[in-house]
Amino acid sequence: MNMTERFRPHRPGPDGTKPHAVIIGAGVGGLATGALLAARGYQVTIFDPLDAPGGRAYAYRQDGFVFDAGPTIITAPWLFEELWRDCGGRLADDVEFRENTPFYKIRFDDGSVFNYSGDREAMEQEVARFEPDDVKGYRSFMDESRRIYEVAFEQLAAKPFHSISFTAKVLARLVRLGGYRSVYSVVASHFKNEKLRNIFSFHPLLIGGNPFSATSFYCLIAHLEGKYGVHYAVGGTNALVRGIASLVTRNGGTIRLKETVETILTKGNRATGIRLSSGEEVSADLVVSNCDPASTYGKLLRDHKRKRWTDRKIARGDYSMSLFVWYFGTNRRYDDVYHHTMVFGPRYKGLLDDIFKKKVLAEDFSLYLHRPSASDPSLAPEGCDAFYVLSPVPNLASKTDWQEIAKRYRKKVEQRLEETLLPELNKHIVTSRVTTPVDFHDRLLSWEGAAFALEPKLLQSAWFRPHNKSEELENLYLCGAGTHPGAGLPGVVCSARIVADMVPDPKAFSDRRNGGDTFQ
Known part of the structure; x- marks a missing residue:
């Protein structure tokens, strides 16, 4: 059964006896929040525009290869064990984690290599x-x-x-x-x-x-x-996503895919539901946004008067870099290439200045090469290898024309890999796809095509970051990479935990809500 079939959009409404929590976005943060709220007794409905859960942790499947779209490194495995436990399950029954030893290999431009591990000696x-x-x-x-x-x-x-x-x-x-x-x-x-x-x-x-x-x-x-x-999930990170999605549905939640939320509905200073691009309106007792906070406030609440996260403040924020990612499969194995390899270029600070400060696309780059089939051959056909290579690049504030430059940039990355780790690569590629900052903007609805929302600087962290309980509206909560504590799988799972701990006890909702009121 494919993911679209397993989580086919279906529309049973709230059962009338439980308070309804609507979650915007089926990324890891939204799914984890949904799983926890469903386990607490909420009727949960999650909406996502993609055809399968995952958001940035989506998986591409083509020509017999499986490519995790985004996160590949799993740390803090106990956070997922606790998530399963609190949702009435056991992580080991659904997902298998295995440790990478060493964690990474780091290759410098002169060919020297550092093996980075957790072994102090x-x-x-x-x-x-x-x-x-x-x-x-x-x-x-x-x-x-x-x-x-x-x-x-x-x-x-x-x-x-x-x-x-x-x-x-x-x-x-x-x-x-x-x-x-x-x-x-x-x-x-x-x-x-x-x-x-x-x-x-x-x-x-x-x-x-x-x-x-x-x-x-x-x-x-x-x-x-x-x-x-440092761990990986057998079957890829998206296997972890599928496991969290199953926690949602096991506890009575609904995941509606290929559904784009256009607006968060409000009444006075309260969030009351959402409107889909189809025009359908869905009422809710509380709304949780797993979207980029800049998109939550700047798009989904564009018509609502805001005090803190105004259009001006959103525009003045410093957003993370974006990513150029090339996914490819080969008809041979490169068994001397490790699961995680950092391929540093000739510059460090200068390149980061170009990406974050000058916002220009440099001629040189540093790369992260992911070869999951080194540890899990099931992700590629027999005798083949699955890869993705990631290059940090400026977000769309750089005005780079990715439609014009993507093909040439991909070729440069290919040449670099041939020179360093993957000899004769161009002769062995059998499947390929590319993601650019435009995809982050258009497909994942990320502000300025930033891959990780707001940059994690001191004055954009903790209290200075968009709060998990919205400063603008009652009954609106935020989870995911753009809110506290920040990006990365541990961060987004922690954000889900924060939201689940902050929302009202579902038992506290008055029967009066059946008359149209929401809990305050």
Whole structure:
């Protein structure tokens, strides 16, 4: 049974006995929120314009290959175990996680390679190969990463920053953590070797941040990975998506696909439902948006008078970079290529300046090469390999004409891979597709084609990020990459948990709502 059949749009309305939660977007954040709310006793309906759940974690299936469209790295596996538990299931019954060891291989432009893992002794040996004097710095950096993790992730990631008093209460701790510093500046204070500085500072790029401006809170990723490992889902990340979607439907929720939400309906200062592009209106006791917050406020609430997230504020935001992604399959296997490989180009800071500040498409690039069939041969036909290669690029504020340049850019990426990791690649490609920033804008409804919503800078994090409980409307909540705590699979699952904890107990809804009122 294919995904479109399994989650075919169907229209049973709310059963009349449960409060109705409408969720806009079937990405991981929307699905996780829907699963938790359904388990709590809400009647849940999720709407999504695509033909299968997943959003950025969609899967392309063509010519016998399976390509995860977006996320490929799973950290914090316990968050998913807790999600299944709270929805009445067991993760291991639906999804199998396996650990990558090492986590990544990092290839520099001169051909040198660093094997990045969670083994402290092996990591110290790798660091020593590059700069023996930096072993001490590695130890002190990992200690700092742990301290940041213990506050920024363990204590604050699942807490809503919608209250000034709460924010003020934790501000001193945030200042002590040095959140005003950038990730790169923290790393540079521990390491002398420039390659090592790049190795230990690139992680914010995985969630849309520039290491030279992303708040140092994201240094926590090193400890998170080291403590819990880097995993993949057998069958691809979309297998995890399908599992979360099944939690929704098992608890009575409905997923309506190929349905685009055009407007969030309001009455006074309350969200009361949604209007679809077909003209159908669906009433709700609460609305949860898994959309990019800029699109939520700038498009879905374009006719509603807003106090904080005005059109001007949205336009002045700093949005993450976008991505150029090439998915391809080969009729041979490249068994010496690892599951996750970072292919660094000749420049680091200069390239990031071009992407984030100057917003120009540079001639050089750094790449992330994903070869899932290295660990899971089921994702490609026998004797073949499935790949995707990702290049961080400016978002659509760059005015790059991707229709004109995409083919040439793809060819440059192909040549680079042939020179470095995949000899004679052009002779072995049997299937191919490309995603550009235009696809993020048009297909995923992402503001400016940004791949990760707002850039995770200090003044766009925590209280400064769009709140999980909307500042503009009662009964409206936000989940996903653009709200607190931010992008990445752990972030969006935490956002779902925050929303599920904040919404009213469904038992608290009065029978009066059957007369047309919603809970306040």
